[in-house]
Every structure is written in C-alpha cells, then in structure tokens.
Amino acid sequence: MNGSVILGLVLRYTYIIRRSVPRIIEMLFWPMLDLLVWAFLTLYLKSISDGPPSAVTFLLGAMIFWDVLFRSQQGMTVSFLEDVWARNIINVFVAPVRVREFLAATALVGLLKVLIIIVVLTVSARLLCDFDFLALGWALGPLFVNLIIMGWGIGLVTTALIMRFGQAVEMLAWAIPFLFQPLSAVFYPVSVLPAWAQPLALALPSTQVFEGMRSVLAGGPFPTAHLLWALTLNALWLAVECVFFAWMYQSTREKGYLAKLGTQ
Amino acid sequence: MSELIVEIQNLRKTFGALVAIDDLTFSVARGEIVGLLGANGAGKTTALSILLGLVTPSAGSVRVFGQDLERHRVAVLRRMNFSSAYTALPSNLRVEENLLVFARLYSVQKPRRKIDELLELLEIAHLKKRVVGRLSSGESARVSLCKSLLNDPELLLLDEPTASLDPDIADKVRKWLRQVQRERGIGMIYTSHNMRDVEEVCDRVLFMRRGKIFAEGTPRSIVEKFQEQSLESLFIKVARGGDIEDL
Numbered sequence A: 001m002n003g004s005v006i007l008g009l010v011l012r013y014t015y016i017i018r019r020s021v022p023r024i025i026e027m028l029f030w031p032m033l034d035l036l037v038w039a040f041l042t043l044y045l046k047s048i049s050d051g052p053p054s055a056v057t058f059l060l061g062a063m064i065f066w067d068v069l070f071r072s073q074q075g076m077t078v079s080f081l082e083d084v085w086a087r088n089i090i091n092v093f094v095a096p097v098r099v100r101e102f103l104a105a106t107a108l109v110g111l112l113k114v115l116i117i118i119v120v121l122t123v124s125a126r127l128l129c130d131f132d133f134l135a136l137g138w139a140l141g142p143l144f145v146n147l148i149i150m151g152w153g154i155g156l157v158t159t160a161l162i163m164r165f166g167q168a169v170e171m172l173a174w175a176i177p178f179l180f181q182p183l184s185a186v187f188y189p190v191s192v193l194p195a196w197a198q199p200l201a202l203a204l205p206s207t208q209v210f211e212g213m214r215s216v217l218a219g220g221p222f223p224t225a226h227l228l229w230a231l232t233l234n235a236l237w238l239a240v241e242c243v244f245f246a247w248m249y250q251s252t253r254e255k256g257y258l259a260k261l262g263t264q
Numbered sequence B: 001m002s003e004l005i006v007e008i009q010n011l012r013k014t015f016g017a018l019v020a021i022d023d024l025t026f027s028v029a030r031g032e033i034v035g036l037l038g039a040n041g042a043g044k045t046t047a048l049s050i051l052l053g054l055v056t057p058s059a060g061s062v063r064v065f066g067q068d069l070e071r072h073r074v075a076v077l078r079r080m081n082f083s084s085a086y087t088a089l090p091s092n093l094r095v096e097e098n099l100l101v102f103a104r105l106y107s108v109q110k111p112r113r114k115i116d117e118l119l120e121l122l123e124i125a126h127l128k129k130r131v132v133g134r135l136s137s138g139e140s141a142r143v144s145l146c147k148s149l150l151n152d153p154e155l156l157l158l159d160e161p162t163a164s165l166d167p168d169i170a171d172k173v174r175k176w177l178r179q180v181q182r183e184r185g186i187g188m189i190y191t192s193h194n195m196r197d198v199e200e201v202c203d204r205v206l207f208m209r210r211g212k213i214f215a216e217g218t219p220r221s222i223v224e225k226f227q228e229q230s231l232e233s234l235f236i237k238v239a240r241g242g243d244i245e246d247l
Helices: A005-020 A023-049 A055-085 A089-093 A099-129 A140-165 A173-177 A199-203 A206-215 A222-256 B044-051 B072-079 B095-105 B111-121 B139-151 B167-184 B196-202 B220-226 B231-239
Strands: B004-017 B018-029 B031-038 B059-064 B079-085 B155-159 B187-191 B204-209 B214-218
Touching: A005 A023, A005 A099, A005 B095, A023 A055, A023 A099, A055 A089, A055 A140, A055 A173, A055 B095, A089 B031, A099 A140, A140 A173, A140 A206, A140 A222, A140 B139, A140 B155, A173 B231, A199 A206, A199 B167, A206 A222, A206 B031, A206 B167, A222 B018, A222 B214, B004 B044, B018 B044, B018 B187, B018 B214, B044 B187, B059 B187, B072 B155, B079 B139, B095 B111, B095 B139, B139 B204, B167 B196, B187 B196, B196 B220, B196 B231, B204 B220, B204 B231, B214 B220, B214 B231, B220 B231
Parallel strands: B031 B187, B031 B204, B079 B155, B155 B187
Antiparallel strands: B004 B018, B004 B059, B204 B214
C-alpha cells in the first residue's frame, strides 16, 4: 500500500467536504434530526409510563450507535459516488491506484466522518437531553469499532453494486444499510424477534453489538461474549464482502462498465 | 527503430456476441504520436480503455514499456497518463487542489513546484486559485492536460482532447502537444473526430473499422493510398459504410 496515494485520496474527499457547505450541513443535519426525534420520544415515553429510567439511555444510545454504522458505510460509498458524480472516477482508476488503496482511503473518510458525528452527537445529547454518553464508560469503544468495521463491509458491497450496475442503482447507497436494521435489533432486544429470525439476527455483527450495548447501558458487566462474536462475525463477513467486491470489480472490467462509469 | 513503448498483439475483445476489437495488432514507438481513428463503434475507445487497464481483453497481449499490462498495471500506469474530454476534474475544488491530489496519486516529487511549472507551460498560472467549475471549457481542457503531464509521462493517452474547444484554443492545444512531445519525447495515442487535429498532430494514423485496422500510415500516405481529398472525406466514406476494398 502506498501511503502517498491513500493520503491523496483522503485529501481529495476532505477538500470536497471542506469546500461545500451543503455537504457539511448534510453530514450533521440527519444525525441531529434523529437525535431530536428520539430524545423527544423518549421524554414522552418516560412521562406517560413507569418504564425503566434507562429507556432514554437505550433509545438514544441505540440511535447514536446506529449512526456510527450508517455513517461508516456512507463515508465509503458516498466518497466513491462523489467521484462518479464529478465524472472523475475514470481519472482515479487510470491513476496508479491499487483497488485496496482506494478502499482504504474511502474507509478512512468513513472513519473521519464517524468521529466528527460522534463528537457532535455526544455534545448535543449532553446539552439538549442531559444525556451523558461518555459517562457510560469506555466499554462502548470496542463495540463502536465493530460497527465501524461492519459499516465498511456494507460500504464495500454497495460500492461494488454501484460500480457493476451504474448510477441507476445509486439509491442503494442509502437503502442497503436499512435492510439490516430490523434484524440488527437496534431499538429492541433480539428476543422480541420471531423465533425463525433470531438465528439470522445473531449472525450479524451489529446484533451482537446492540445486545452488548444494552447490557452495558443496563449497568451489566463488559459484554465479552458479544464482543468476541461481533469480531468473529465481522472477520467472516468482511472476507465474504472482499471476495464479492473483487468479483464485481473483475466483472465490471470484463463487461466494460468501469470505462463508462460517470461518463454518460 | 526507436524503442517500442506499446506492443499490442492479436488483441480481441468481445462483449457477449459483439466483437468490439478483432485481432488488433499495433505498436507505438517512444516519442511517436499515433492517431486512432474510426467512426463511433469502430473500437478505438475500447482499445484505449484496455490500454488504461479499465477493460480486460478477451484474448491477445498488451505490453507497455515491455511489461504485461494486466500483471504490472500500477507500475505501468505510474509511467503514463490520460486526458479526455469525457471526464472532468472535481468542479468544486480549486485548480491547485485538484492538481495536488493527482500529484499525490502519481507520487510526484516536489508537487507544488511541478504544478507551477506546468501551469506556466500551459499559460494558466493565473487560474491556480480558481474553482474548476467556474472555468471555461478551454481552461478546463488545459487544466486536464496539466494533470496529464504531472508525472512526466512517457506515454500519454488522449481521448478527443480538443472536443468542445474553440478553434483558437484547439490550435494552441495542438501546438502544446507537439511542443511537449518534442521537448520530452512523450509517446502519445490520440483519438479524435477532428481530422485537422489528426493531420496536424499525428505522426502515424491507425484507421479502425469494426474492431480492426484497415489502414495505417502517415495522414498524407493514407489519403494518397485511398485517393481521397482528405482524411475527412475518407472518414465520412468509411463511416457511411463504404466498402474499403472499393476505395
């Protein structure tokens, strides 16, 4: 891997964000909107029921965790789409850039976006909802890392599909992560899912993370088992996703679609 | 004979039942400008895409700088570059920012000095801080050429570099290309639908039809061989389905 190439690509994607007010707003707008909606909902639920006081924590925590996964995937796929929209993707692919360098750069951009959003959401939740996410402890860190890795994996798949099928399927960049949301048991425990769906749910790293998160937020011990499962599943899924990406990339070159990407 | 920097042997590319390139063989010598001509669908864009590593060939071999392109893609791409009227540089970045990004992708040493030197050469130093999206098409074309010279390429692939340029700028671009070819000994493969471009810039022309080369030589020798008034009239005749055996 050539560090100069990766840095060049990261530079290019950060220039785009820095030089575009709409992109900066877009990056912060949806997470902030989510935060407000879930904050008001949890406040309402608390006021009408004698539910556990941790309800706010669960819902806001889940919302922030979900955003970590989603933004990690978005950082990767939207960086690729930015070059397609700008008709620049061919210039990148005919430069001496290895595919793994390109993917590493988009993954780094995803990570950068996630870090910015975590900071903004944590501060906002503290100021607006009196919800101190950091007080929950550093146990959440490794869970975050797993969501970021899963986001990269989904990013690989969505990027591969857009590369193979063109801009006509670019809405997949936003749709595909949400396919995983019902089974990931983001806002409810996996036990509420139908029996047939539970094994499927538990095969996702995100489900293990959200189960672990609830355990931590409820004051339980560090969720070692969930964390190990999440890491193992992430390693397996990432391997499958890398093979899928390589297959799509090769197929795209064979069928000539790569040469047409972003030029029509 | 000069060293060959591109050697294509029996190249074939099919997309399903469509034969885009059919047994194509040609070479390019160091410092030579070769024009790839043909009507739409003749196979020149596919040939260019294969040379850029964007499309994999179905059969045949492609060697650039003596190396197999498929096996040494990154090493080969480091020594060549590309400019096309159909791609663009990100419009919301400044000229300098765009060039800095590509300088990193091509691992250019002392990138800022290189960028200044090229902006001077192409007479666009005053555009350095301008946003690319606000440039005229002529200015954008020059910035794109600037990008294509960043790594001091030994081979430059140009896909209709003067398309959408007014005659004055197109003429300047042709002169710059000739100048950099003379001064730096860059080999070029040049596709264009503008026959004036080809006659003025290319040392040798490969005329393609249905994925094959049917005529090869200097622009003048091709015109004479087929007893046409100009390359343009030959182009039109071929594009309209004229049988080359009858020409």
